[in-house]
Amino acid sequence: MFSCWLSRLYWALSKPTGRTKPLIWGSLSRSLVLSSQRRIPELSSFVARTNTCGELRSSHLGQEVTLCGWIQYRRQNIFLVLRDFNGLVQVVIPQDESAASVKKILCEAPVESVVQVSGIVISRPPGQENPVSHLETKMPTGEIEIKVKTAKLLNSCKKLPFEIKDFLKKTEALRLQYRYLDLRSSQMQYNLRLRSQMVMKMREYLCNLHGFVDVETPTLFKRTPGGAKEFVIPSREPGKFYSLPQSPQQFKQLLMVGGLDRYFQVARCYRDEGSRPDRQPEFTQIDIEMSFVDQTGIQSLIEGLVQYSWPNDKDPVVVPFPSMTFAEALAGYGTDKPDTRFGMKIVDISDVFRNTEVRFLQDALSKPQGTVKAICIPEGAKYLKRKDIESIRKSAADRFKQEVLPVFLKASRNWNSPVGKLIMEEQGLQLIRLLEVQEEDVVLLTAGEREKACSLLGKLRLECADLLEAGGVVLRDPALFSFLWVVDFPLFLPKEENPKELESAHHPFTAPHPSDVHLLYTEPQKVRSQHYDLVLNGSEIGGGSIRIHDAELQRYILATILKEDVKLLSHLLQALDCGAPPHGGIALGLDRLMCLITGAPSIRDVIAFPKSFRGHDLMSNAPDSIPPEELKPYHIQVSWPTDPEAEKSSLNHPCHPES
Structure with a gap:
């Protein structure tokens, strides 16, 4: 009886007879939800216990x-x-x-x-x-x-293979092998339950407060250009395969074409990236797309979402989040995901050493893109040992093919360094002023092409922070959550294997900055994008962009600039030609966000059943082999290695044709 009355009321309020009808229905539906929540029976009504x-x-x-x-x-x-x-x-x-x-x-x-x-x-x-x-x-x-x-x-x-006690140390391999036991620990219980609570509040914020529609998109898709490698899934049609989507990107754009206007999904995503630190082949993101919105609108939505769903046991989140351009982040921190909880910013000191006798600084400044950069490590002389300094220099030489000069400021205001005698008094005073150097500080100098010098010092900045904190200095407060928007990324980057060709810095559907559209046809490498990243404590937890909604512009970027086969995206190009609204969106990495909030050492500690570093499920031994007869319907034949040793070790494999 009640459901019949409710159905009639819904259709009555849904009729387009006035502007207030949908709002009335939305308020009523929320009231019914709250009412039903108040009528939830107690625990004892469902199970054989009265209390927890x-x-x-x-x-x-x-x-x-x-x-x-x-x-x-x-x-x-x-x-x-x-x-x-x-x-x-x-x-x-x-x-x-x-x-x-x-x-x-x-x-x-x-x-x-x-x-x-x-x-x-x-x-x-x-x-x-x-x-x-x-x-x-x-x-x-x-x-x-x-x-x-x-x-x-x-x-x-x-x-049991180990005791269920939090204070006992267990290897991660053992924890993953017996994950169903590891889940009993109070820390895993806290992590997963907090994750559930935050997702529930995110749904409430998006659906109940901002009119978003939760839509499930397909898991079986097709191979598409750009981005990370995709997992391939065989079909029963000879030579044809599905791919697991690395994100619902195309589907959510198609939903905007379909007029859904505001979409979100707790989306499962897949990337065949092999062994990468703290990455998972399958992961979860809060996926969002909106029509008729600009970059500022999406950023404001996400700030409200984070603030609304933030755990009660943490300090409140302050909005709006600060913003920094990609160029500013690279110049000041040497990375596009800076940790702003501490200083030690990179400073350009090229002008200080225009007239220098230090040979490698001279060589760098004589080149067109040459520059001299530095960071100041507070009390570095007190906390960094000689072996630490040598390790830093060796790391710079081996990993980055660059030289780093450590310079110590002594109490006498003289510089203690192999090149200290080559630093003139005026240069020393300028260094002290620009870097705000105090006694017992250490200055690290490097020189070279601007981006390489900044990138090197950005990594050394984090390494030095680790060393200082190991010595007892508190630089990064674990209770502090420092959010930051990074904006104005380049739209394209040179390919590593062929720098003369370009690839998308974000993905090929990102719209160019309105002020730079004209450069697409002359100097595309200089075009900025409408791409924005959300950074938390030095980790990227979200990324998004305003999308290209014009089919001709999308076709030009794919075919002319990126040299991609547009036939693979014919469905999207056809959709954009059918009155696609301006739209944009973002995806938040739920695993990474929860890892930072809980202070977990790895994202594997906030996922119920994660894969190992090599992408294996140690509990069930996946991926596993399949007998040859079960592969026949998929028209697949396993090719075994030709290396004698590898072939010898594979003969006993249950799927080997000779076993």
């Missing part, structure tokens, strides 16, 4: 409760600590003969067995309230304990 372990307090004294959980710890067969997702509680094992069966269950069940206990919530004896547990952390349930009446062993646990 971590929620019991002194306000529950005298209540009879039923708890289910894992045996975390047992002490002298008198107490045991029961654990579930919500926390820990102490259970008193009965010692009287009338409860012998209960005692037998609770004393003989191995640790990590699953039990159900029923009993009365009582106060702990005087002097034992809020005790420090065996984990050396205070228990929120420390004022009470459970006097057990009945107990049931739900499932016994065999000997």
